[in-house]
Amino acid sequence: MGQSEFIKKWLFPPKTFYISETIAFFGCMMYMFLIGIKIDLSMVIRSGKKAWAIGIFSFFAPLIMSVSMALLLRKLIINPDEVLYESIFSLVFILSTASFHVTAIHLADLKLLNSEMGRIGLSASMVSGTISLLWITSAVTQRQASSRKDSSINSMTICLLAMIAFTICVLRPIMFWMIRQTPEGKPIKESYILSVFLMLLGCALFSEVIGEHFMLGPVIFGMAVPDGPPLGSALTERLETMVSTMFLPLYFLYSGASFKFYLIDARTFAIVQVVAVVAFLGKVGGTMLPSMYWKMPVNDVLLLGLLMSAQGITQVLYLQTSFNLYVRFNIPFF
Numbered sequence: 001m002g003q004s005e006f007i008k009k010w011l012f013p014p015k016t017f018y019i020s021e022t023i024a025f026f027g028c029m030m031y032m033f034l035i036g037i038k039i040d041l042s043m044v045i046r047s048g049k050k051a052w053a054i055g056i057f058s059f060f061a062p063l064i065m066s067v068s069m070a071l072l073l074r075k076l077i078i079n080p081d082e083v084l085y086e087s088i089f090s091l092v093f094i095l096s097t098a099s100f101h102v103t104a105i106h107l108a109d110l111k112l113l114n115s116e117m118g119r120i121g122l123s124a125s126m127v128s129g130t131i132s133l134l135w136i137t138s139a140v141t142q143r144q145a146s147s148r149k150d151s152s153i154n155s156m157t158i159c160l161l162a163m164i165a166f167t168i169c170v171l172r173p174i175m176f177w178m179i180r181q182t183p184e185g186k187p188i189k190e191s192y193i194l195s196v197f198l199m200l201l202g203c204a205l206f207s208e209v210i211g212e213h214f215m216l217g218p219v220i221f222g223m224a225v226p227d228g229p230p231l232g233s234a235l236t237e238r239l240e241t242m243v244s245t246m247f248l249p250l251y252f253l254y255s256g257a258s259f260k261f262y263l264i265d266a267r268t269f270a271i272v273q274v275v276a277v278v279a280f281l282g283k284v285g286g287t288m289l290p291s292m293y294w295k296m297p298v299n300d301v302l303l304l305g306l307l308m309s310a311q312g313i314t315q316v317l318y319l320q321t322s323f324n325l326y327v328r329f330n331i332p333f334f
Helices: 005-011 014-038 041-046 049-076 083-096 100-109 116-147 153-180 190-209 216-224 231-258 266-293 298-309 313-329
Strands: none
Touching: 014 100, 014 190, 014 216, 014 231, 014 313, 049 083, 049 116, 049 266, 049 298, 083 116, 083 266, 083 313, 100 116, 100 298, 100 313, 116 216, 116 298, 116 313, 153 190, 153 216, 153 231, 190 216, 190 231, 231 313, 266 298
């Protein structure tokens, strides 16, 4: 609907659209912070061999298959002067990524969180999601550093490591102090919640200042937040409803209004869909192979493969990041 001039004039006027864009990306920042809170790195480390194998295979199997297909298509069909010639590898990687949050939502909707398959799916999605996030971070760091004349990959990496060290060594102990100051069974003080929120904004600002994506800081800070009550659960309870019902719909509205249907041509669409189907089959197959090795029931194996291949807002955010890199620096994601 955003392509109609009449609707654009009344529904998406430029002044209000810029405000909506700001609120939308603020909501995405909060969403990534919540994902960071929900990712339990200790659970990733403690995951058994089965979860590690499924997580690793579900990431690298679609990546290898779709990269091979992309190379074949570039050699046979795609011309070197086409934008798709370079950007197809960005699509390949994004289609191969996984999201712990998306898998957890589907498992909760299907009431499978407490089943054996649900526990394996959560652990495996944490492994593959962590690999995806690390790969995304390194790719954004390398690309943005290469596009800046006054910066380098080494300086950005040092700043990123300094931010991680500051979060672990300073901010995390402060949050543990807040927990110790809260009597057992009592809700955490509002001033502590506000302090954590200000830390979140500071992490987002610092990650943008050093040249990283502004959503990277909130994810790292979210992972540093102590799990469970009183702090982690209070933050999740306060923010989740507001983010999912107010901020994220605005982000979808902004993304949809920015989408231009008339730029799609049938040939490019068909090429991208071929790569997408190959990545989907690779993710399902990469999940099923190690599951069958451990003699899981066939129905559970197939269902787990479909759940692990599901994509959601995390992939939309990755695509948005790739698009911003291309617009700002005229460089593909990979």
